Amino acid sequence: MLPKLAHVFIGTIIHSKSQTDLELLDYAMLGVLSSGKIAFLEYLEIGISVDGVLGKLKEGYDVEGTNVVQLTDRQFLIPGYLDTHIHSPQYVFSGTGYDLPLLGWLEKYTFPRESEFSDLSYAKDSYTKVVSRTLRSGTTTACYYATIHLGACKVLAEVVLDVGQRAFLGKVNMDRNSPETYIEDTEASIEDTKVFVNHVINRDTEFRTQFSDPSTTIPLITPCITPRFVPSCTSKLMSELSKIAAEYNLPIQSHLSESKNEIEWVKELHPHDGDTPCFSDTEGTEWSYTGVYHSHGLLTNRSIMAHCIHLSKSERRLIKNLEAGISHCPASNFQLSSGVLNVRRLLNEGIKVGLGTDMAGGHAPSIIEAMRLAMVASKTAAMMSRDGLGGWGEELENEVKDPLTLAEVFYLATLGGAKVMGLDGSVGNFEVGKEFDALVVDLSSTGAAVGDAKHATEVHGTFTVDVFPHDDKMSMFEKYIYLGDDRNIAEVYVAGRKVVPTPLAV
Numbered sequence: 001m002l003p004k005l006a007h008v009f010i011g012t013i014i015h016s017k018s019q020t021d022l023e024l025l026d027y028a029m030l031g032v033l034s035s036g037k038i039a040f041l042e043y044l045e046i047g048i049s050v051d052g053v054l055g056k057l058k059e060g061y062d063v064e065g066t067n068v069v070q071l072t073d074r075q076f077l078i079p080g081y082l083d084t085h086i087h088s089p090q091y092v093f094s095g096t097g098y099d100l101p102l103l104g105w106l107e108k109y110t111f112p113r114e115s116e117f118s119d120l121s122y123a124k125d126s127y128t129k130v131v132s133r134t135l136r137s138g139t140t141t142a143c144y145y146a147t148i149h150l151g152a153c154k155v156l157a158e159v160v161l162d163v164g165q166r167a168f169l170g171k172v173n174m175d176r177n178s179p180e181t182y183i184e185d186t187e188a189s190i191e192d193t194k195v196f197v198n199h200v201i202n203r204d205t206e207f208r209t210q211f212s213d214p215s216t217t218i219p220l221i222t223p224c225i226t227p228r229f230v231p232s233c234t235s236k237l238m239s240e241l242s243k244i245a246a247e248y249n250l251p252i253q254s255h256l257s258e259s260k261n262e263i264e265w266v267k268e269l270h271p272h273d274g275d276t277p278c279f280s281d282t283e284g285t286e287w288s289y290t291g292v293y294h295s296h297g298l299l300t301n302r303s304i305m306a307h308c309i310h311l312s313k314s315e316r317r318l319i320k321n322l323e324a325g326i327s328h329c330p331a332s333n334f335q336l337s338s339g340v341l342n343v344r345r346l347l348n349e350g351i352k353v354g355l356g357t358d359m360a361g362g363h364a365p366s367i368i369e370a371m372r373l374a375m376v377a378s379k380t381a382a383m384m385s386r387d388g389l390g391g392w393g394e395e396l397e398n399e400v401k402d403p404l405t406l407a408e409v410f411y412l413a414t415l416g417g418a419k420v421m422g423l424d425g426s427v428g429n430f431e432v433g434k435e436f437d438a439l440v441v442d443l444s445s446t447g448a449a450v451g452d453a454k455h456a457t458e459v460h461g462t463f464t465v466d467v468f469p470h471d472d473k474m475s476m477f478e479k480y481i482y483l484g485d486d487r488n489i490a491e492v493y494v495a496g497r498k499v500v501p502t503p504l505a506v
Contacts, residue, residue, distance in 0.1 A: 001062070002060065002061050002062040003033055003034075003039065003060075003061055003062065004033065004034040004061070004062045005031050005032070005033060005034070005039065005057065005061045005062065005063050005066045006032050006033060006034045006036075006066065006067065006496055007031070007032040007066065007067045007068075007069065007436070007493075007496070008029055008030070008031050008032075008053065008054075008057070008063075008066055008067070008068045008069070009029065009030045009032075009069045009071065009077050009440075010027075010028075010029045010044065010050070010053060010068065010069065010070050010071060011027065011028075011069075011070065011071025011072070011075060011076065011077065012024070012025065012026055012027065012028075012071060012075070012076035012077070012473050013025045013028045013030055013041065013076065013077045013078075013430065014076055014077070014078050014473075014477055015078060015079050015414070015415075015429040015430045016079075016407070016410060016411040016414055016415045016416075016428075016429055017429065018411070018415075019347065019408055019411050019416070020405075020407060020408060020411075021407075022407035022410060022411070024473060024474055024477065025041070025043060026473055027043065027044050027046055028041065028042060028043050028044055029041075029042060029044050029053060030077065030430060031057070031061070032436045032493075032496050033496070034496070035212050035216060035217065035496065036211070036212065036217065036435050036436055036495040036496025036497065037217075037433060037434065037435055037436065037496070038430055038431070038432050038433060038434050038435075038436050039061070039432065040432060041430050041431075041432060050068050050070060053068070054066070054068065069440070071440070072442070072444065074442060074443040074444045074467060074476070075440060075441060075442045075443070075444075075490070076440075076441050076473065076476070076477065077430075077438055077439070077440055077441075078414075078438065078439050078441060079140075079414045079415070079427070079428060079429050079430060079437060079438055079439070080138060080139070080140025080141065080414075080427070080437035080438055080439055080492065080493070080494065081137075081138045081139045081140065081141075081355075081367035081368075081413050081414060081417070081439075082139070082140070082141040082142075082143075082354060082355075082367075082413070082414065082417030082418055082420075082421060082423070082427070082428065083134065083139045083141070083142045083143060083355070083356055083357050083367055083370075083417070084143045084304055084306075084325070084327035084354040084355060084356045084417050084420050084421060085143055085145075085253070085304070085306040085327035085329055085356025085357070085358050086134070086142055086143065086144055086145070086356060086357050086358065086359050086365070087110075087144075087145045087358070087359060087360065087361075088126075088127060088130050088131070088142075088144045088145065088146055088156060089113065089114045089117050089123075089126065089127075089145075089146065089147050089152075090110060090113065090114070090359055090360035090361075091126060091129060091130035091133070091359060091360065091365065092113055092116075092126050093109055093113050093360055094359050094360035094362075094363060094364075094365065095360070095363050095364075096109075096360075097109040097360075098335045098336070098363070100336075101259060101261070101336055101337050101338070102258055102259045102261070102262060102336045102338055102361075103259070103261055103262065103265075105336055105361070107179075109360075110360075111178065111179050111181075111182045112179075112181075112182075114147045114148075114172075114182060115147075115179070115181050115182040117146075117147040117149050117152040118149050118151075118152065120151050120152060120155055123149070123151075123152035123155045123156070124155050124159065127152075127155060127156045127159045128159050128162075128163070130359075130365065131156075131159050131160055131163045131165055131167075132163055133365050134165070134357075134365045134366075135163055135164065135165045135492060135494075135499060135500060136486050136489070136492070136500055137365055137366040137367070137368070137485075137486045137489070138366070138367060138368065138439050138486065138489050138492065139165070139365075139366075139367055140165065140166055140427075140437040140438075140439075140492060140493075140494050141165070141166040141167065141168075141417070141418075141421065141423065141427060141437065142165060142166075142167045142168070143167070143168040143170075143224065143251075143253060143304060143327070143356070143421060144156065144160075144167050144168065144169050144170060144224075145170050145172055145226055145228075145253070146169060146170060146171055146172060146226075147171075147172055148171070148172050148173070148174055148182065148183075148184050148189070148192075150171065150192040150195060150196055153169065153171040153196050154196070154199055156169060157169055157199070157200050157203055157221055158203075160220070160221055161203065161204075161207050161220065161221060163499065164494050164497060164499030165220075165494060165499070166219075166220050166221075166427070166437065166494055166495065167220070167221055167222070168221075168222050168223075168224040168251055168253070168304075168421065169196075169200055169221055169222065169223060169224060170223075170224040170225065170226025170253055171192060171193055171196045171223075171226060172226050172228050173189045173193060173226060173227045173228060173232075173233055173237055173241060174189070174228050174232040174233065175189050175232070175233060175234050175237050176231075176232060176233065176234050177231050177232050178232050186234060186236055186237050189237055190237065190240045190241070190244075193225070193241065193244060194244060196223060197223040197244060197248055197250065200221050200222065200223040201219075201223065201248075203221065204219045204220055204221045204222070207220060207221075208220060211495075211497070217435065217495065218423065218426045218427075218435065220494075220495065222250070222251065223248070223250055224250060224251045224252065224253050224304075225241050225242075225244060225245040225250050225251070225252045225253070225298075226252075226253050226254065227241055227252075227254050227298065228254065228255070229254055229255040229256075229258075229262070230254075230266045230269065230270065230289070230292050230293070231262070231265050231266060231269060235270075235273070235296060238293075238296035238297075238298055239296050239297060241298065242296055242297030242298050243297070245297075245298075245300070245302070246297070249302070250302065251302040251303070251304060251421065251422065252298055252299075252300060252302060252303045252304070253303070253304045253305075253306070254293065254298065254303075254305060254306070255305070255306045255307055256289060256290060256293065256305040256306065256307060256308050256311075257289050257290070257307060257308050257309055257310040257311050257315070258306070258307035258308075258309060258333075258336075258338050259309075259310075259336070259338045259339070260310060260339075262289075263289050263310060266289050266292060267287060267289075270292045271287070273291070273292045273295045273296070274287040274288050274289060274290070274291030274292040274294075274295065275287065275291055275295070276288040276290060276291035276294070276312075276314045276315060276318055277314060277317075277318070286312070286314060288312060288314060288315045288318075289315070290305075290311065290315040290318055290319060291315075291318070293305075294318060294322070299318070299319070299322050299324050300322060300324065301322060301323035301324065301422070302324075302422055303322075303324040303325065304324075304325050304326075304327055304354075304420055304421065305319070305324060305325070305326055305327065306326075306327040306329055306356060306358065307327070307328075307329055307332075307333065307338065307341070307358075308326045308328075308341065308346075309333060309338055309339040309340070309341045310339060316345075316346065316349055316351060317349075319351055320349055320350055320351050323352070324352075325351075325352035325353070325354065325419065325420030325421070325422075326346060326351060326352065326353050326354075326420070327353075327354055327355070327356035327358075327420060328341055328343055328353055328354065328355055328356065328370075328374060328377075328412065329355075329356040329357070329358035329361065329362055329370070330355075330362075330370060330373035330374045330376070330377040331357060331358060331361070331362030331363055331364060331369060331370060331373050332358035332361030332362040333377065334373065334377070335361060335362065335363055336361050340377050340380050340381050340384070341377060341381070342378075342381040342385075343374065343377070343378055343381075343404060343412075344378060344381065344382070344402060344403065344404060347408070352416070352419045352420045353412055353416055353420065354412055354413075354416045354417030354418075354419070354420035354421070355367055355370040355371065355374060355409075355412045355413050355416075355417060356370065357369070357370050366485065366486065367413050368481065368484065368485065368486075370413070371409045371410065371412070371413050371481055372481070372482065374404060374409050374412060375403065375404055375406070375409055378403040378404040378409075379403040381403070382401045382402065382403040385401050386401050406478060406481060409481075410481065414428050414429060415428035415429050416428075435495050435496065436493055436495065436496045437493060437494050437495065438492075438493045439489050439491070439492055439493075440489070440490045440491040440492075441480055441484070441488050441489060441490070442488055442489075442490040443463070443464075443465045443467055443476055443479070443480060443484070443488060444463065445463070445464055445487045445488050445490065446462040446463055446464070446487075464483070464484055464485060464487050464488055465479050465480060465483045465484050465488060467479070
């Protein structure tokens, strides 16, 4: 029996093969099996018809009922984005409250809003909106923080499955230094985490069974151990969470070195728990925030640490040696005045880096916006280094001053994020055998009501991205990254299934 082809895409296809290798196939075809996996990606002869393509494919595939998508000259296919750090309950106050730095912002805005998720009806409405919005913005895989509420966390899992996204889901753990209305008992936090882990694993298997053999595909929802950050978790809680992660081989997510005040607070709480080998093997050890996570078993090759702005050399070496990943969240780093992360240095040192929106510390749920701000942050870091401005201290003389390129930032949004989440063997680009998580980008979409859509070309200023005769496919791709938005995303696919447009009303 021939393998069944579900989709064939014909046209311009763009993806990252590595950090610096952005591949643009000007006229190619990509096939997707009924299992949701990529069957082939190859160049096409210019001018070959759809019937001609299907005629060639009949020799090796069952093409009965295959959905053939012929992309226009203003459309292209790219991999879906991976948001490696996003707080799903914070969507309800995104775009507000940027008058305070991190710790004050948490107390005034975040904790009061998150505490409302004890109401399951409120949770379902809010989570449906945020998951739908991020998916519509091109995020096919999200690394979500939820809240401390077990019931609401289960609601988030159902919403993600219903809407059709792929996600890591974290029940947040907090048993100290938190408001009376938003804090857990240590034992209850541990027990609820175990319940949630098993619930997500079971629901994912049940759901995927509807479409294929679960043993042949990767999970759509994965439980993720989520101590909020060291100040809100006791040593007992952190140690027990690390045991759960080890028992189930689960990813871990938390915050690290986001602000200097946070680092000082952690040092007050754990003055003896953060011993880290110094940069030189002969220099002994030093205290570090990263070392506190490590001493509690929470720094592994499946750890995703957000921000990491103020890491020392020894901390970076520890993260590299343990193969942990870093989620770069430039929007919130700017909005909360936390600092500027030097991503170039991390990449040069071989550390895994992806992008995060960190909504609502970040103002937008879009990874496109994160890409833009990552380039701004990188240029800022390069100028600071070049001009000898503060931030890099004694390491300045060896600093690399080259900012990130557009190709590298697109890599961070796709394949780099997949590496951080440990999913690069399955998603992140269009390598044959990977699952098809993808976006159809359309630069002919309009951004203003003009009465009759077919007359949009007659009204100037209605396209979200204008294309001129001199533009080639690469310049159109660049324009999309810098000027486009969710209105340019015509279709979204996750595991081979089209999930946008979606009939789900929000």
